[in-house]
Amino acid sequence: EADIYQTPRYLVIGTGKKITLECSQTMGHDKMYWYQQDPGMELHLIHYSYGVNSTEKGDLSSESTVSRIRTEHFPLTLESARPSHTSQYLCASSERDAPRYNEQFFGPGTRLTVL
Amino acid sequence: AQSVAQPEDQVNVAEGNPLTVKCTYSVSGNPYLFWYVQYPNRGLQFLLKYITGDNLVKGSYGFEAEFNKSQTSFHLKKPSALVSDSALYFCALWGGKLIFGQGTELSVKP
Numbered sequence: 001e002a003d004i005y006q007t008p009r010y011l012v013i014g015t016g017k018k019i020t021l022e023c024s025q026t027m028g029h030d031k032m033y034w035y036q037q038d039p040g041m042e043l044h045l046i047h048y049s050y051g052v053n054s055t056e057k058g059d060l061s062s063e064s065t066v067s068r069i070r071t072e073h074f075p076l077t078l079e080s081a082r083p084s085h086t087s088q089y090l091c092a093s094s095e096r097d098a099p100r101y102n103e104q105f106f107g108p109g110t111r112l113t114v115l
Numbered sequence: 116a117q118s119v120a121q122p123e124d125q126v127n128v129a130e131g132n133p134l135t136v137k138c139t140y141s142v143s144g145n146p147y148l149f150w151y152v153q154y155p156n157r158g159l160q161f162l163l164k165y166i167t168g169d170n171l172v173k174g175s176y177g178f179e180a181e182f183n184k185s186q187t188s189f190h191l192k193k194p195s196a197l198v199s200d201s202a203l204y205f206c207a208l209w210g211g212k213l214i215f216g217q218g219t220e221l222s223v224k225p
Contacts, residue, residue, distance in 0.1 A: 006158075033213075041203060043159075043215045058212070090158055100147040100209040101166055106158030 003027070006091050006107035013081055014115050021076045021110045023091035031095070032074040033104065036060060037088040049074055081114045088112070117142045117210030125220045128196045136191040136219045138206030147209035148189040150180055153218075154202045162204075165189060176200070196223045 045058030163174025
């Protein structure tokens with residue numbers, strides 16, 4: 001079944017730890033996105049990719065980094081987590097052509113808490 | 116500047132009554148508008164979109180949205196609300212990327 005997956009769903013870690021949030025999709029979509037959802041529930045685009053070896057920063061400045069080595073996989077890494085990184089992180093994907101026309105498919109999210 | 120606004124943080128409706136969740140937008144050029152729903156501890160789910168054509172767009176779970184160009188609005192509607200419709204609703208506009216409104220929490224009481 002075509003879907004988009006995120007692991008872990010919940011993560012509680014200490015300050016200074018390196019973490020990687022995983023995102024995978026089985027729909028063959030070229031475009032993938034990472035959003036940060038703050039406690040006020042607004043969504044902010046932090047990274048996006050339009051294909052393999054393509055990554056761009058979004059609107060919200062983020063200390064995280066991403067990679068896109070395979071079409072289906074778009075992991076997000078924090079080298080040194082801080083309490084300010086506590087948030088929900090949502091991964092999404094959409095079809096190749098005309099993103100203005102095509103809805104995005106979202107994963108279930110990773111809720112990160114940094115102590 | 117391209118933007119989307121949801122003027123109500125929260126909407127309360129009794130089950131069986133019609134519901135409206137409001138959205139207004141600002142864009143240069145043709146608007147491409149979307150509605151998403153987010154249930155607790157879940158990602159967003161696509162409900163419907165307006166690209167062109169009929170001003171009344173039908174979507175999932177009995178929802179529909181009315182595009183009004185003169186009022187620059189794209190309100191989400193449902194004729195008869197269900198308790199299970201209680202969730203967070205996001206309006207979004209394509210402006211080179213997807214621009215989300217701040218969200219409206221819909222609460223449907225029995």
